[in-house]
Every structure is written in C-alpha cells, then in structure tokens.
Amino acid sequence: MKKPFLGVLYSAILIFFMAIVSCKQVGQAQVSVSDASSPKNLSIEYIRQPQNVLIVDNNPEFSWEVPSVAISQSAYQILIASSNENIENDKADIWDSSKVLSDQSVNIEYKGQLLKVGNTYYWKVKIWDNEGKESSFSKAQKFNLGEEKDIITSANNFQVETIAPIVFKKTNDTTCFVDFGKAAFANMEFKYKTDVSDTLIVHIGEQLVGNRINRKPKGTIRYQKIKVPVSPKQTKYILNIKPDKRNTKPVAIKLPDSIPVLLPFRYAEIEGANNELKAQDFTQLFYHSYWEDDTSYFTSSDTILNQIWDLCKYSIKATTFAGVYVDGDRERIPYEADAYLNQLSHYTTDREYAMARQTIEYFMEHPTWPTEWQLHVALMFHADYMYTGNTELIEKYYAELKHKTLMELRREDGLISSENATPEFMEKLGFKNPKAKLKDIVDWPPAQKDTGWKLATEEGERDGFVFKPINTVINCLYYKNLEIITEFAEVLNKDEEAKQLKQLALKVRQAINDKLFDKDTGVYIDGEGTNHASLHSNMMALAFNIVPKDNIESVVNFMKTRGMACSVYGSQYLLEALYNAGEVDYVLDLMTATHDRSWYNMIKIGSTITLEAWDMKYKPNADWNHAWGATPANIIPRYLWGIQPKTPGYEIAMINPQISSLKSSSIVVPTIRGVIKANYVLDGDIKTYVIKIPANMKAEFCFDSNNGSSFTINNKSFNGEKGGIVKLAPGENVLKIIK
Structure with a gap:
C-alpha cells in the first residue's frame, strides 16, 4: 500500500465520530415506507445505517434480508436515485438493475453509471419469491459516496450511549458514590450548580476495595483522579481525563481530537460538593461502534453459563470503541490473534462485518512479531469469507496472504521454522524494520523466568512447553493456513496452484503425525528434539483436525489431565478441540467452572468486561477490558449450539x-x-x-x-x-x- 493505513483509518474515524448517533435513533435510517412482504434490513458494504458514514467503494455491494413470507427469492430489482423524491417515485436516474433472475440477496455489486464522490444517493429493492410473486419495494436507504482509498472497506459509524447510575449514594455531606453498573470506554457528564467558584475532586475507576474505588489498582486496572473547576457560569461538565502515555503512542490507534478522552470505568466518586447532587445529575457517556443488542441472545437452564454469556457478549460490545479490534486499554494496538478471537465473537453477537474487514486491511500493512499471530491472518480472511460470502479481500490480498502462511519457511518434509525467516521475507510480511524477527510464543504470558514477573504458575500459560525450531503449535496453525489458502486458490480459479497447495497441506499433516506424535505415549510432543508434551501441542492438533481417528482418544485423555492449563487466548482452541472430539460434558464443565482459572472468576472479582488473563496473579500487568478473554461469546453459538455457516x-x-x-x-x-x-x-x-x-x-x-x-x-x-x-x-x- 502506498498510503499509511493509520492515516486513512484516522480520517475515517473522525468522519464517523462526527456522525455519532444515539442508540435510540437506530431505526431512523430508512426514509420511506414498505410492508411485510418487502425486503428489510438493507445494508451497503455491510453498513446497516449508511447515511452516517462514507462509502469508499465506488462499486458498492448491496444486501438485504428476504421477508419471511417469501420463503426464498427467485429474482430482484434494485433502483438507485439521486434524490429522495426520485426514489419515492420509482425514478431510477442513477441505476435500474431491471428484474434479475437470481436467488442472491447478499453481495450484489453495483453496475450502473459512475458514482461521484461527495454525492448522496438513495436505493431500494424488491424481490420475487419462489412462486414468482412480486413484493413491494423496501424502504429506501440513503448513502454518501466518499473518496476511494487504498483500503476497500467502508468503516461503520460509532454511537454514544448515555448510561444512568444504578446506584447513587451520599457517603457524607460533600461526597457521593456512583455505580453505572458496567465498565465502559467512556467519559462522564454531570450537572452541578454553585454560587461560588470551586473545585470538585472526581475519582473514576474499574475496581472497588470495600465500598470505595481502588486508588492503587494492580496491573493496568484503570483509575484516575480528576480535578474539575466549577463556577456559577456553568452547570454542565465533562471530565478532563488525562491521556495515557502508553496507549497514545504513534503505534496505537488514535481517536479524533473531537472526541473526549476515554477511560474504561464503572464507578465514580465526587468529593467537595457543597451543593446538592442527585443521581439524575450523572451520565456515563459510553462510546462504542455501531451495535444492535437484539441481534443475539442466549439463555439456558445453567445460571452460571448465562452470566458468562452476558459477560462475554458485553465485552465484545464494550471493546469496539477504537474502530478496529485492539488488545485492550493498556496499548490500544491491534494484534492478529486477539483480533481473530474478537472477530469470531463479534460475528455471533451482532450482524457486523465491516469492523473485522477494516482490521484485516490494517494487518496487511501493520504486522506484529509473534509467529503464531502471522498465522492468524488467514484465519481472519477465512472467517470473513464464510460469514459474508464476499471475495474482494481475497482477490486483493491473495499474493500477500500467501506469504503470511509462512510456506516459504518450509523444509523438505513441508514443516516450517520461524528461524528460516530472512530480512527479505520479513519485508514480504509487511515489516518496515529490517531488524524485525519472528518469535514463537505458543501462549501468553510466558514463563516466569522469561519475564521476571511473579506468577502463580512458574511456567506461565504455556504448560511447560519446550521450544524447538520445529514447533508443533506453529506447524498445526501452518497446516490450517494451507487448507485455507488452497480453498482461496480454488475460489480464484487457480486450479493448478490449488492442486499443489492441497498436496503440500497433506504432506504437512502427514509430517506432523509422523514426526511430532509420540506413538508410545499417544500424544503430540512440543517439537522435534524434545519428549515433552504440553496441552497446547495436543489441543492445536485436535482443533485443526490433524489427529487421526485412532489417536483421538489418547490425545483427549491426555488433555483432560491438564485442565485449563492455557490462557484465555488458548481456551479458544482448547474448547474447539474438545467439541471436535465430542467431549461436550467436559467442555461445559470448563465453561461453567468457578475456580480462579474460569470466566466466572472474572465476574467474582468484580469485572464486567473479560480480563486479559484468568486472574491478576497469572499476569500481573493484566487489564480488565480485553476482548480476547470472551471466547464463550462465540463458542456457545458455534459449538454448544453448533450454528455455523456451512457454505x-x-x-x-x-x-x-x-x-x-x-x-x-x-x-x-x-x-x-x-x-x-x-x-x-x-x-x-x-x-x-x-x-x-x-x-x-x-x-x-x-x-x-x-x-x-x-x-x-x-x-x-x-x-x-x-x-x-x-x-x-x-x-x-x-x-x-x-x-
């Protein structure tokens, strides 16, 4: 790419934040009327409320939901007009697709005259059902065309949700305590009348100690003390939160200057108030990406599982504040593995695809150093393809994506080693620094000896994994990448290349089973040259369907001796692996456990967003706002209920x-x-x-x-x-x- 992604992203976010809409106004996008037989829930480039954003693709793609009374679609007709008046009168002065015999209701590409940057357009659609019955036209939808960038994804708009306190109490004559119910990336607005100039002291934070906000929290649990000058000339105030030095570095995702500084917090304490304060005087301003709460739901007979679902779903919503998937508030940097887990859970909690696509394009220019993280990019592409059916990203980035499979690092038997990466290859991956190197990490955090941290388990979250140049975890991820890139070659009609890639994938699978599986113990070892077997080597092989049927029992039995000996990140693959093996009762036990390596523990210690680690003792600098800890948000729909796209x-x-x-x-x-x-x-x-x-x-x-x-x-x-x-x-x- 020629233009820096961060500059493009910043410009996009600025525009979208300027168009912030209240969550209560979500239904106002449609500008005309329709009936129950007409298409509904229109979107352009996967944007459900496009009137608030700029569409940057001048050949945008249209989608709609077919009404339930139609059963299925046999044809459609799209009209696009230059004015609301024209579209209301069915005057398609920009494009009339005419009647198209097709059952496709998603990814319909625009094929009219050239759309002009800066112009506003209106579109609507009608369909014919499986019996040839014609519907009425849908409500019309408005969209604005923006300048085409090096990225092809149009970013969604943002919302600010106003949250009232669930608890308000006076602790003495001049001090009050406010609980907004949940932590959010937010600021706080409050009303206060005074006859004299004065200063209030406001404390905000994520954690309580007793009945007070923790002024000295561990790790990256957030707290801040803010002085608010008040005067008779003003009655409404917003907090002047101090920006964090680390998460505002150039590598971090920057929010526009027009948006107040945001801090994740749930609680507030106000000191020095000589005049009356009431609950209705306080509002938490919760910033997040476009979100519709009613698009997902889960409940069950297990009350703990229900609480875990609620925690994880809210975690995905709360961490969309940056416009792309970031790793939490400590750094606000996108990382590939974090983003993949976030993507899966976003897809199962809201009908939102643009944010993942923005993040994918970010990674093509801004890779991060862990070997495994590079191998997650193809997984993101594949999830996007399966959930949207769109091939634009595959078509644009296929050549670059092949590099990110790391197949160029293979030896004769097909297995790869990150030690084979040269500076020239690192450049192919998108690294700008010629000294950049890949480093295998398996899981995070690493062992105590590698960090100097005091950890509850000396081996960190790696289950004692022994690192060797030929690493089992790396090669299992690599095998999955080969499967994906083979499928993409087929999608792009690269038939001969697809055959070669398929053969390479089979070769790698065979090499993993021949050289990294211990037949005597019936488990996978960590790498070539060690006899040590960790949970990670075995769960990755099982998650990616590498384990032959005859060996599944021994692998599962070994895994069950290890329990939750992985991080919240690793839990994604542990649970997937166990569901693949049919260990449904054991998985449910893991998801509903109440010990300190569980999701329920996050609730017990007082967080309302998933943690970066199971508990602070397992990662001393952990934060309380990390979406990669929200695995059950996708595991429950995709595996417990087993609802996934087959095609x-x-x-x-x-x-x-x-x-x-x-x-x-x-x-x-x-x-x-x-x-x-x-x-x-x-x-x-x-x-x-x-x-x-x-x-x-x-x-x-x-x-x-x-x-x-x-x-x-x-x-x-x-x-x-x-x-x-x-x-x-x-x-x-x-x-x-x-x-």
Whole structure:
C-alpha cells in the first residue's frame, strides 16, 4: 500500500465520530415506507445505517434480508436515485438493475453509471419469491459516496450511549458514590450548580476495595483522579481525563481530537460538593461502534453459563470503541490473534462485518512479531469469507496472504521454522524494520523466568512447553493456513496452484503425525528434539483436525489431565478441540467452572468486561477490558449450539447442537441473511428443538442417527438414512429426538 493505513483509518474515524448517533435513533435510517412482504434490513458494504458514514467503494455491494413470507427469492430489482423524491417515485436516474433472475440477496455489486464522490444517493429493492410473486419495494436507504482509498472497506459509524447510575449514594455531606453498573470506554457528564467558584475532586475507576474505588489498582486496572473547576457560569461538565502515555503512542490507534478522552470505568466518586447532587445529575457517556443488542441472545437452564454469556457478549460490545479490534486499554494496538478471537465473537453477537474487514486491511500493512499471530491472518480472511460470502479481500490480498502462511519457511518434509525467516521475507510480511524477527510464543504470558514477573504458575500459560525450531503449535496453525489458502486458490480459479497447495497441506499433516506424535505415549510432543508434551501441542492438533481417528482418544485423555492449563487466548482452541472430539460434558464443565482459572472468576472479582488473563496473579500487568478473554461469546453459538455457516455467506447453515446436560436453552444468532432462532427443551426422554430459519437460507440439522433414538421433524418420522442430517426449510421447524 502506498498510503499509511493509520492515516486513512484516522480520517475515517473522525468522519464517523462526527456522525455519532444515539442508540435510540437506530431505526431512523430508512426514509420511506414498505410492508411485510418487502425486503428489510438493507445494508451497503455491510453498513446497516449508511447515511452516517462514507462509502469508499465506488462499486458498492448491496444486501438485504428476504421477508419471511417469501420463503426464498427467485429474482430482484434494485433502483438507485439521486434524490429522495426520485426514489419515492420509482425514478431510477442513477441505476435500474431491471428484474434479475437470481436467488442472491447478499453481495450484489453495483453496475450502473459512475458514482461521484461527495454525492448522496438513495436505493431500494424488491424481490420475487419462489412462486414468482412480486413484493413491494423496501424502504429506501440513503448513502454518501466518499473518496476511494487504498483500503476497500467502508468503516461503520460509532454511537454514544448515555448510561444512568444504578446506584447513587451520599457517603457524607460533600461526597457521593456512583455505580453505572458496567465498565465502559467512556467519559462522564454531570450537572452541578454553585454560587461560588470551586473545585470538585472526581475519582473514576474499574475496581472497588470495600465500598470505595481502588486508588492503587494492580496491573493496568484503570483509575484516575480528576480535578474539575466549577463556577456559577456553568452547570454542565465533562471530565478532563488525562491521556495515557502508553496507549497514545504513534503505534496505537488514535481517536479524533473531537472526541473526549476515554477511560474504561464503572464507578465514580465526587468529593467537595457543597451543593446538592442527585443521581439524575450523572451520565456515563459510553462510546462504542455501531451495535444492535437484539441481534443475539442466549439463555439456558445453567445460571452460571448465562452470566458468562452476558459477560462475554458485553465485552465484545464494550471493546469496539477504537474502530478496529485492539488488545485492550493498556496499548490500544491491534494484534492478529486477539483480533481473530474478537472477530469470531463479534460475528455471533451482532450482524457486523465491516469492523473485522477494516482490521484485516490494517494487518496487511501493520504486522506484529509473534509467529503464531502471522498465522492468524488467514484465519481472519477465512472467517470473513464464510460469514459474508464476499471475495474482494481475497482477490486483493491473495499474493500477500500467501506469504503470511509462512510456506516459504518450509523444509523438505513441508514443516516450517520461524528461524528460516530472512530480512527479505520479513519485508514480504509487511515489516518496515529490517531488524524485525519472528518469535514463537505458543501462549501468553510466558514463563516466569522469561519475564521476571511473579506468577502463580512458574511456567506461565504455556504448560511447560519446550521450544524447538520445529514447533508443533506453529506447524498445526501452518497446516490450517494451507487448507485455507488452497480453498482461496480454488475460489480464484487457480486450479493448478490449488492442486499443489492441497498436496503440500497433506504432506504437512502427514509430517506432523509422523514426526511430532509420540506413538508410545499417544500424544503430540512440543517439537522435534524434545519428549515433552504440553496441552497446547495436543489441543492445536485436535482443533485443526490433524489427529487421526485412532489417536483421538489418547490425545483427549491426555488433555483432560491438564485442565485449563492455557490462557484465555488458548481456551479458544482448547474448547474447539474438545467439541471436535465430542467431549461436550467436559467442555461445559470448563465453561461453567468457578475456580480462579474460569470466566466466572472474572465476574467474582468484580469485572464486567473479560480480563486479559484468568486472574491478576497469572499476569500481573493484566487489564480488565480485553476482548480476547470472551471466547464463550462465540463458542456457545458455534459449538454448544453448533450454528455455523456451512457454505460462504450462510447460503447453507449447519446446526449441530452439543447441548450436554442442559435442560433447556434458547438462542438467537445473527447472520448476513437474518437471525437464526432456536429453542431446546429436555423433557424426560424427549429432546425438542424448535428452530426458525430465515428466508432465503437453507439449513442442515445434524444428529446422532446411530444411538437407537427415533426422530421426527414437524411430526413426520425421519429414519436417519442420510447419515443423521436433516434439511430444514425457512420458517419454523420442530424436531423431536426420543430415546
């Protein structure tokens, strides 16, 4: 890229923050009326409220949800006009697609006359259903065209949510305590009347000690003392929070000067108030990216699991304040592995794709040093492809992405070592510093001997991992990268290259099993030249389906002896691996555990956003606002309920519930085609699932057809002849499994 991404990003965020909208105004984007038979939830470039942003692609792509009464779509027609009056009168003076015979309702590319930068346009769409019945037009949607940049992703707008206190109490005649209920990246506005000039002392922070804000918190738990001059000439105030030196360095993501300094805090204390203060005088100004709370939901018969879902979902929302995925407040820097976990959970908690795409483009110019982190970029591309069905990023960055698979570091048997990276190769990865080097980290934080930190476990979060040039964790991630880049080559019709890549992937998988699996112990060792086996080497092999069927039992048995011997980051792959092996009861036990290496522990110690580590004793400089700790936000929808896209863009959804011992559960999962709603009840020997599939989507429900159970769908018997997969139609499907 020729232009620095940070400059482009900063300009974009400035524009979008200038267009901040109240969360209560979300429904005001549509500028005309429609009926129940017309398309709904229109978006441009995945932006649901485009009137508040600039669309930077001059050939934007349009998407909509097909109304439930239509079942499926057989054709569509898009109109685009230069004015609201024209669009209301069906006068398409910019583009009329005419009737297009197609069932596609997402990623429809503009094919009209050249759109002009700075102009405002209006569009709407109608469809024909599977029986050829024509709908009315949708509500019209307004959008503004901005200047095309080196990045192709249009960034979403931001919102400021006004939060009232849930607790307000006076601690003495001149001091009060305020609890806003949850920590947020925020500022605080308050009203205060005085007859004389004076100074109030305001304390804000994330943590309490007793009934007071902790003035000396550990690690990067946030606290700040602020002096607020007050006078008779002013009644409304906003805090002058001091910027943090570390998270405002040039490498950090910068927010516009027009936005007040933000600090994550939940509590406030006000001292020196000689006049009356009331709860309604205080407002937490919570800044976050565009968000719709009702696009996702989860509850179950397990109250601890419900609390963990709420914690993790809110963590994803609260940490969207920067416009791209950052690692928390300590640094405010995007890191690839953090971002991938954030991306997965963002997709399962809101119908938002633009932020992940912005972050992907950021990484193509701003890589970070851990070897594993480079290997997460392809995972981000693939998640974007599966959830949106869009191939633009793949088309633009395919050559650069091949470098990030690290295949150029392989030896004869296909296995790679980061030690083979040359300065020339580092430049291919996007590193500007010729001295930059890759470094394997496996998990974070590292061992006590490597940091000097006093840790509760001397080995850190690596389970005693022994580092060798040929590293099992690295090569498992590398194998997954090869699978992904093979698929992308096929998408781009690079058939011969796809064949070669597929052969290389098979070669690497074989080499991992031949050289990094100990047949005597039945587990994967950490690398070539050591007999040590860690949780990480085994969970990564299992998570990426490298383990042959005959070895799964021994690998799982070993993993279960290690417990949660990984970090909150590592838990993503641990839980995925265990679900792959069908260890549903053990996974549920891990997710609902209450010891100090659990998500419930984060709640117990008082945080409302997930931590960077399980507990402060496992990472002394940890922060209380780290999205990579929110793994259950994606594991619950994607694995416990088993709802994932089987084909790109959710054209076909896969639903493979692994409910374990739960007696009941309900879930709402956002997709680009509409929400999937599901309900489960266990009543004696009868398991009942009620699953509602959005229009214009196909779905496959997976169940065990070999356990002697009988199965009905919508009161019709199903004998499982198709291997335990039943196709679900759009609308409501009632499935019963009877032992």
